[in-house]
Amino acid sequence: MNSRLPRWTIALLWLACLAALGTWVAATLRIGTDLRLFMPAAQTASERLLLDELGEGPGSRLLLLAIEGDHSDALAQTSRALVEALAGDPHFRLLGNGEDPASAIDESLLPYRYLLGSGFDRQPLDAASLRAALDARLRDLASPAAALVEPWLARDPSLELLRLVEAWQPAREPHRYDDLWFSPDQNRALLVAETVAPGFDPDRQRSALDALERAFDSARGERPQRLSISGPGAFSVLIKERTAGEATTLGLAASAAMLLLLIVAYRHWQPVVLSALPLLSAGLAGLAAVGALFDSVHGITLAFGFTLIGVAQDYPIHLFSHQHPRIAPRANARALWPTLATGVVSTCIAYAAFLVSGVTGLAQLGCFTIAGLAVAALSTRFLLPRLMSAGSRDHGARAMPGWLAAAVAPRQVSRLLAPAIAALGVAVVVFAPGPLWENNLGALSPLPPQLLARDIELRGQLGAPDVRYLLVVEAPNVQDMLEAQLRIEPALQELQASGAIGGFDFAARYLPPIRVQLARQAALPDAATLRALLADASAGSPFAAGAFEPFVLDIERARHLQPLDHTALAGTPLELRVGSLLATRADSAIGLIALVGVSDPQALAAFAERRAGQLVLLDMKGASEQLIVRYRERILVCLAIAALLLVVLVRLALGSSARAWRVLLPMGLSTIIVVALLHALGIPMSLFHLIALVLAAGLGLDYALFFERADDDPAEQARTLHAVVVCAISTLLVFALLASSSLPVLRAIGLTVTLGVVSNFVLALMLSRNPGTRMHG
């Protein structure tokens, strides 16, 4: 018999250990938010690009802003004030409202107009073309455009700069009002912001959004205007906040329900308080293990991990339900241990499949769960009994509510039941229509559809690039890649003319290859030649002699410039445009061809097919689906291996094939039933359903093991029944709550586990109890 003193000492020591572990975890654990941790390593070029785009790409950093709720002039004023307020803000690389950002060509690039622009390629600089240009300028001077032309005339009589600006116009310009971007109905002022933080960093995105909202509040003053923000970054913030909010609410509700259940089940404070200790230990041990083995733990790992180790609550419940006055708690724990350990080890084997899945986030989840469950089981076996008193109640002797007693009363079960269920389940899976698997990453997005629709609308109005399709040109270096893009350009123009795409944009449009720039440079006349040409061309015209001397100087400068390459663009207005369309790697350069207004994806696919060696069509949705399929296949293989190991383990632990069969049958059948039910309900399965299935199978195995274990003693059978009923109800409570969630991911897990627990409990009750010890009546 334990004296009171050592019991409290043990409790305090245990708590002290937990506190120390907690402190260490809090100090060292870094929480990551990069969604790519939950993606397998990319294997194809397009998968690599997909992952880059998802995390760091310019598309993922783009926020689309709309200001509305006022008349157009007031909206325009706020739009200008907002841009002014955020100029130089460290959160943003760029904030545009359509107002000329001092034009795309600043003084630093001005001399390069004769190298970057293609004007003289088609029309070499000779006396005839110069005369035509001067005649046209004379007419310009007599036209309403005179004030536009006059300041440039002396430097640029052929208006190369204008041609360049026109060539660089975005493929599709948004509608304008008062010089600013507006929706066509002029009810919304539109802006685009590019954040410094990647889209999937909700914390840094949150601070960027805060800066934006503060600036907007001061820009609008007292006016009743609203700012709405769309785009991957804003969405990741929303997802995080919604998930965290709802998970907290559901978690609190679940905890309260658990507490109530434990009080009803045990009518004593001890089980209620003490059963929290293994769970707490499991959580901290899981965190510590992940913290020690990985750089950072992903937020999703944490959220799911805590859901998964909720199972650890079952271990103390078994101990408390089997406790009665005639057995010492430590002997009780020793007697339960083989069964409990078999269940824990089997569950851990299933989660070990995630450890080797090749996906960091899942490996973390596996590590967290295995460490947590192992610690919960060990503390239930070795620590918890030392804190318990033998108690005065025998939970097995307590009368169950009548409906429950009737429900769990043993029945004679037909031998045909199991094969019938299996056959029916398989038939449903095979013959029911609809997809078995969910390949669309977006289907699990917790965003309301109207937000996504609004994003698409804003994107259309702003002429932002298509989010799904992208053409990719890869070459050993940047120059070869630019050359390749120039070769494809005529075909792209044809594609645009055919209407399949609304427009396109690529790096070579702004930055021709060095070869082209050198050729243009070589074709420029020297100063003496040019002066002679000018004299010839302006003979008899009203232009003053020497009027074009600034032009001669500019050409002379252009003849001696170092050609521009992508590294020389830093600090110029072109840096952003070219930078977002070009990526360099150690041994290759990748050029993106952004597409606007893809209206005929089939024609686009055929276009890319015909040029298979030159470019690749990247279908973001297709690539992500392909990625998910591959990812799931690997996990399924791992799970199949884990299932085999589990069968071997259970057979070894129970020492008899017949017993092993009785334990494994309910679990196997339940898995078939849940899959069939989900399929019949028209719910395609995602990765999260798979995780939930593993969780449900682990629970079912525990139920079956305990039912099977119960020996001839009817009192012990009653205690086991009490334990499993409390376990099943507590799990049901938690996961039924999750199933009511508005977030698809939580709903997927909640529904699957709820179905699984019911099925496992019922089947274990019917199939796992030792036939020789079956009670009658």
Place this chain on the structure above:
Amino acid sequence: MALIMACASLAPLAVWAAAPELDVLLASLRREAPQDSRFIEVRYSKLLREPLRVAGTLKFLAVDRLQRQIDTPYRETTRIEGETVYLQREGEQERRFALRRAPELRGVLSSFGAILGGDRTTLERSFAVTVDGSDAAWQLTLTPRGTARNRRIESIRVIGHRDQPHCFVMRESAGAHSVLVVGERVDMVPVTTPDRDALLALCARHPAP
């Protein structure tokens, strides 16, 4: 009767002292569309050895629709429709400019349309407007609004008498001047283009009684 005539001839004398009210002046300049007027436009620039002169017809079709057609020395048509300017030259594709994108284009033609439409709101959206002179010989000065950074037009002066505008004089930041002569005064411009001061004097000359 003589008394009435005396009063009528004295009445203008009384208001000569003060500049006319902008609203009153604009109301008197207002015309019902459509209206046609011949024009001569002369440009003076240091890039040019001699002034550039074109002549043709201005058509006022509506407050925001205007057409400027050059007949000599070549044919060219400019249309302003709302916020877009279309430029059509013989043997060339029509070119298009958005007024919002090129505020420099919001020059003489816009002010011409706004004045004939009597649209003070439109006028004042683009320009700060001041009036000098008298009813009989007034001068409207339009200074473009917007940032000085990319302003290429310094001012537009409209010179006229009573309810007739005669000349629109645009001074550009780059130093060039453009003088648009409309109405009866077109016939007074000599065949040999006068220099700028002579032309401006012609614009301001008092009408024959």
